[in-house]
Amino acid sequence: MSTNTTGRRGKDDDVLExxxxxxxxxxxxQYRFLRDGPQDITHMEGKVLFFFERNPQATQSDLASHSGRDKAQLARLIKTLRDKGLLDAKTDEVDRRQVRLSVSDAGLTVQRELKRQAKQVSVQALAGLSAEEQAQLAALLRRVQANLGEE
Incomplete structure (x- = not known):
């Protein structure tokens, strides 16, 4: 293990880095294909699409509560996704101030492609690791996650 003059591990040895x-x-x-393809989509836009897939008819406020992100940033992301035709919006029938959002058919197509790309990249990333090594890696990462208090 390499250390610097203060005794701390070097950047190359930092496991979390x-x-x-x-x-x-x-x-x-994962996102290179979509960025270069017909739908220019960012990582954050993908995360927003997946949120509304899991939470159909949720609102921008629901997304803000879930993500902890700035409402102005989320408003820009949602506007972009609506402009691209990837999110549908519908005014709430009870509270006309609320807009309910859901993934459009075009958005679902993009999500399927994102999932396909994720699978391809996962296969590439884990190439050469045995099933036992993959299970060991997953178990170790779950322990790190638990140490940080995330389920």
Missing amino acids: LVHSVMHRYRAL
Whole structure:
């Protein structure tokens, strides 16, 4: 293990930095196809689509509560997705101030492609690891996740 003059591990030895780097590369590969294809979509736009797939008829406020993101940023993301035809909006019948959002048919097509791309990148990322090694890696990551208090 390499250490610097203060006795701390170097950046190359920092396991969580490595996890972050792996996930950054994973997302970059996953979204490259969509960015270069007919639907230019970002990572955050993909996350918003998946939220509304799991929570049909949710509102922008529901998304803000779930994500902890800035409402103005979310409003821009939602507007972009609506402009691209990936999200449908419907005024709430009871509270006309609320807009209910759901993934459009075009949005579902994009999500299917995102899932397909994720599977391809996962296969690429885990190439050469045995089933036992993959299970061990997953178990270790679950322990790290539990240590950080996330379910």
